[in-house]
Amino acid sequence: xxxxxxxxxxxxxxxxxxxxxxxxxxxxxxxxxxxxxxxxxxxxxxxxxxxxxxxxxxxxxxxxxxxxxxxxxxxxxxxxxxxxxxxxxxxxxxxxxxxxxxxxxxxxxxxxxxxxxxxxxxxxxxxxxxxxxxxxxxxxxxxxxxxxxxxxxxxxxxxxxxxxxxxxxxxxxxxxxxxxxxxxxxxxxxxxxxxxxxxxxxxxxxxxxxxxxxxxxxxxxxxxxxxxxxxxxxxxxxxxxxxxxxxxxxxxxxxxxxxxxxxxxxxxxxxxxxxxxxxxxxxxxxxxxxx
Amino acid sequence: xxxxxxxxxxxxxxxxxxxxxxxxxxxxxxxxxxxxxxxxxxxxxxxxxxxxxxxxxxxxxxxxxxxxxxxxxxxxxxxxxxxxxxxxxxxxxxxxxxxxxxxxxxxxxxxxxxxxxxxxxxxxxxxxxxxxxxxxxxxxxxxxxxxxxxxxxxxxxxxxxxxxxxxxxxxxxxxxxxxxxxxxxxxxxxxxxxxxxxxxxxxxxxxxxxxxxxxxxxxxxxxxxxxxxxxxxxxxxxxxxxxxx
Numbered sequence: 432x433x434x435x436x437x438x439x440x441x442x443x444x445x446x447x448x449x450x451x452x453x454x455x456x457x458x459x460x461x462x463x464x465x466x467x468x469x470x471x472x473x474x475x476x477x478x479x480x481x482x483x484x485x486x487x488x489x490x491x492x493x494x495x496x497x498x499x500x501x502x503x504x505x506x507x508x509x510x511x512x513x514x515x516x517x518x519x520x521x522x523x524x525x526x527x528x529x530x531x532x533x534x535x536x537x538x539x540x541x542x543x544x545x546x547x548x549x550x551x552x553x554x555x556x557x558x559x560x561x562x563x564x565x566x567x568x569x570x571x572x573x574x575x576x577x578x579x580x581x582x583x584x585x586x587x588x589x590x591x592x593x594x595x596x597x598x599x600x601x602x603x604x605x606x607x608x609x610x611x612x613x614x615x616x617x618x619x620x621x622x623x624x625x626x627x628x629x630x631x632x633x634x635x636x637x638x639x640x641x642x643x644x645x646x647x648x649x650x651x652x653x654x655x656x657x658x659x660x661x662x663x664x665x666x667x668x669x670x671x672x673x674x675x676x677x678x679x680x681x682x683x684x685x686x687x688x689x690x691x692x693x694x695x696x697x698x699x700x701x702x703x704x705x706x707x708x709x710x711x712x713x714x715x716x717x718x719x720x721x722x
Numbered sequence: 723x724x725x726x727x728x729x730x731x732x733x734x735x736x737x738x739x740x741x742x743x744x745x746x747x748x749x750x751x752x753x754x755x756x757x758x759x760x761x762x763x764x765x766x767x768x769x770x771x772x773x774x775x776x777x778x779x780x781x782x783x784x785x786x787x788x789x790x791x792x793x794x795x796x797x798x799x800x801x802x803x804x805x806x807x808x809x810x811x812x813x814x815x816x817x818x819x820x821x822x823x824x825x826x827x828x829x830x831x832x833x834x835x836x837x838x839x840x841x842x843x844x845x846x847x848x849x850x851x852x853x854x855x856x857x858x859x860x861x862x863x864x865x866x867x868x869x870x871x872x873x874x875x876x877x878x879x880x881x882x883x884x885x886x887x888x889x890x891x892x893x894x895x896x897x898x899x900x901x902x903x904x905x906x907x908x909x910x911x912x913x914x915x916x917x918x919x920x921x922x923x924x925x926x927x928x929x930x931x932x933x934x935x936x937x938x939x940x941x942x943x944x945x946x947x948x949x950x951x952x953x954x955x956x957x958x959x960x961x962x963x964x965x966x967x
Contacts, residue, residue, distance in 0.1 A: 473769070473801075473803060473804075473850055473851050474767065474851060475803060475804060475805065475806055475851055475852075476803045479803070486754075486755060486756055488754065490801070490850065492801065492802070492803030493803075494803055494808050496808065513802060515799075515801065515802065515812045517799055517812070517846070517848055518773075518797050518799070518844070518846040519754070519757065519760075519771065519773040519846050519848055522775050522781060522844050522846075525795075525797055525844070525846070526797070526813075526814070527814070567802070567803075567808055569801065569802040569803050569808075571801050571812075571848075571850075573754070573771070573848070574754045574756055574757075575756075576756065719764075719769075720750065720753055720762040720769075720771065721748055721750050721762065721764070
């Protein structure tokens, strides 16, 4: 992870502030920074989204390709995640330097999507055992300002919301050979339902309290964090402890309750933002990186 | 003859441009706050981001430090979703390494490296969407990023690609025109002096036509320079307003 060097005095200042529920930028312990979300940023993809959370900048592109279903799940399509920690974020990620962090994030994404209810995989099936849609979700980390997992999960949800998969029909002729026909209308497509896609809420333990959406400086003061993946209904799908330090069991339950509270609010605001953006229609002014 | 006509009888290309016309260019400096310098450019449908870190101490082995000038280090990376077909690796493959070396050669010619001995300047370029002319977009974005970082340069470095179809030289090729297989020339120019920082050509071209194609590319690079100059001036004006001058 991109590191920032802090003096002892700065660390003490941050820790004492957090005990009083006052963070360096004036937020409370359970407040997020200002989030900017924009979808349909890259045109070569089936769906894309850009999320800017303070100084953290993430770009996600989803490409839908046809392939064969996995042997153990012949009636479903599947998702493949790839995370590229680009050297833009910090020079340490040059060459293969960002591979370790990228693999860790990709594995976390695989785990949170590894249940039946997150995405309806059956809708991605075209013909059982033969053809299905594979969604390649590619995450590009452009700037690292703390709280990567949250920003990435928000971006993945927004990109999946924006994904438009063309409708196909399977035509069978007399010999039994199947032909796949793509519909002529470019607007005729299927959308994925992202109602149950979870978002990750990272809680960093600083002193004896925990904070949501830590900046790089706050992450440097915290020894242990808990990643909780929460759906919009408040259901926890995955939980993981990261960091060199240790957590005691009572604080884990407290953090889980906080994450459910915070997660529900996050989902509500994200859904309303995505629907508002979509209601602006094709005449929406696309800003991207130029704004 | 059926098929895609790169240049129609009336002189229009596939996307409606004239032979020497550039695509729409929009650029912005100072995109990321944490990097020393950053810039974003859109040339038609090609989008590129450039980020500069430096000059700073040499990372890794100190033995690579040059006693009289700075080391310029470039990495070219294109996102997996940037092309029509999904790319498996964003960087590390042969083409990206070659582009990185070409960018390094281009910028070593332009940056005043003698002012920063024993240090390193990192230029990282990321292509978000590739629709032809990726090298040119990367060079243009990197020029703006190096300026945003405040690293002294001899001059702007402006790049453009050019091709040759039916006796006419085309400037600023899009992906469809590049894929058609004709000769392609990539040119990086220092506009004030007219010096060429990088010249690369693929495929066969008769030497009688070379001057025409070279002139088309040079004129397009000078047009790019006019645009980039405007972008830098506007950025400096905005920055000075914010500082309250």
